[in-house]
Amino acid sequence: MRRILLILAVIAVGSVAVVTAATAAGRGADAVNPAPILAPKAIVSYQPAAGSTDVNPTAPISATVTDGAFDQVALVNPDGAAVRGTLSPERTVWTSAEPLGYGKTYTWRGTATGTDGRQVPVDARFATLNPARQVRGALNIGDGRTVGIAAPIEIQFHSHVSDRAAVERALSVTSSVPTEGAWGWLPDENGGSRVHWRPKEYWKPGTKVTVTAKLYGVAYGDGRYGVADLSSTFTIGRAQIVKADVNSHRMTVIRDGREVADYPASYGLASDPDRNTRSGIHVVSEKFTDKRMVSERYGYDVMEKWAVRISNNGEFIHANPASADAQGSSNVTHGCVNLSTEDAKAYYDTALYGDPVEVTGTPVQLSARDGDIWDWTLSWQQWRQLSAL
Template identity: 55%
Template sequence: MTFRHFARRRGAIAVLGVVAALTLGACSSEPTVSASGTEGGGPTSEAPAAKPASLTLTPAAGTEDVAPGKPAKVAVTNGTLTSVTLTNPDGKQVQGQPSADKKSWSTSEDLGYGKTYTWSGQATGEDGKQVPVNGAFTTVDPKRQMAGSLNVGDGQTYGIAMPISLTFPRAVKDKAAVERALSVKTEPETEGSWAWLNGDTSVHWRPKEYFEPGTKVTVDAQLYGVAMGGGTYGRHDVSAKFTIGRSQIVKGNTKEHTMQVVRDGKQVMDFPVSYGLDSDPGRVTHSGVHVVMSKHSTYSMSNPRYNYTDVNVPWAVRISNNGEFIHGLAGSVWAQGKKNISHGCLNLSPANAKKYYDSVLPGDPVEISGSTQQLGSKDGDYSDWTYDWTAWSKLSALSS
């Protein structure tokens, strides 16, 4: 081998050594350093800038004719509320409560009608800067206010057919707005619906089927501040909590001249009865589901059309305000169980009437069958059960 040939060969080996070194460098785990001096060579990320607090007032500052039934609120994003005060025209602070995270504040008492309320306070933003809470709004000064009254009371016990009635002195124009302010809660849960009756002066709630005995019921009408239409607003809220008692159903048949009382599924009374005279539409007892409305140890009966006034009867239980009662009458004992001679009422002997009277709860159903006339919507305030469920549901202002 000549020297020249050997030198070329050594040069080739040297080149291969350089390539190997470059290849090993590509697999190295050592970090690379960019020209800017940062590892990895990527762009530098910056922390987001802290944001100022942003406030939302409800109602907004400058709003007029605010309905006072809903709470006034302040909410903040990108910060927390440091202090909030809402004052009335006399400078009195309205009661309110902040949320646990200090992101909002809400009034906890009703606002008044026709008043201007002023906000004050401040919020602290994420940027550490203060943002003032300020502004004012004015509540509506209504043309008139209207209150509703319930037929049920706190702590009372009612029968399984008891309807809930909310009655107003005048017809309600915006029935949907009023109905949205109403709620009925039951334990156990019970399907039911509201229906507008009596020329839109009352709204009733009844269950689809009779209540289960022992049901706990809470009715709440949040009417204050509700726009009822035509410039009328709700005067105040009303509510009640009551209980449904045992199941007691009267089953009467005008053709058989009988009346049975079924309590919790067992017949506990069976009385002979004289019902209304069948041949006279003005005297016949109506078939259908009546509801006990009230009871009186003595009641004075008058019907000038049939030439009698101030006839006192014992142990009278009103089952409709069309004049139908269950009561005692000694003078018709001879006909009871045999013949219908009354003016629409169910006549019992005074002793039997007393037994029934002592067992009665308002809201007990009285189911009458056999007569030529049917109980209808014009027969009194508690005609709720004369409707089938489909027809009843359609009387809701919120029905689709």
């Protein structure tokens, strides 16, 4: 019996040893081949990519999360102010809703939670480009103005524009009455480039016009970029045309197809080409109740009343009592259109920026050398060739 019990005890101890050995062997296997650690499911991507530099401030900016949703997301500037943006209904895409600034570093902040319930940070940076020079532009027609039927739209830049095609692609003109027209680049003036939009024919009266220039972020070339967008909405007024035939010694005013005034006038002295009133379509650009007129060459320095500028070469329609005896009978002026004081005041009161003044009968034509607005001296085909596109 004692022998039997001893054998059973040995068997029991051996069994425990086997179990213990097996258990120890299992723990050793787990230590050698641990269970894999899974990465969070949510992935955040950025446009532009994290770490990007020289980003155009008008470029599309967004953050997107896949296999998850944003808990919080923001893009902040160097001062900590948040950029305006919109978050999709699913909270998976954030998109900027305003342009950024030049030469700034922007930082993404926030968190996103994946479909596995694990959270990941929203954390990245990028930098916008820093232009060598920012160039301003100015529109010639302000919001709410009423202008004449020959009015060109002008944008004057404060510096030279090399990449004119890039700028022109950023410009648009819309009108309540379909109007064919085109942009044309004129020679630089006042140290900067300038571009005009001219309709093929005179504007239709009553047309509402909106010009938009999305210039911010546009590369002008030579390290220059646009500093701000421009826009304006204005109205074309009544159709008033001045007919100025120098050989008739008269100046007539046609309004909406009907003659409303016929004034005796004196034009530039025909015997002196430098004093000829230029033939061609002039455009009213400015008005002065009193205008000082000076010429060293011809030795005069006078103050004239009711002066309406029609070109930048010194041509005005204005009152001049000194030439009263010639008005209606001969041409004696230095190139201006002289009227009596009463008639000049009557015309002055009706004149709008953009009214055409059609001068005929002289051998000298209005041209680019005569200054700002000579758009209508070109044929439509010639004008279209001034476009950069």
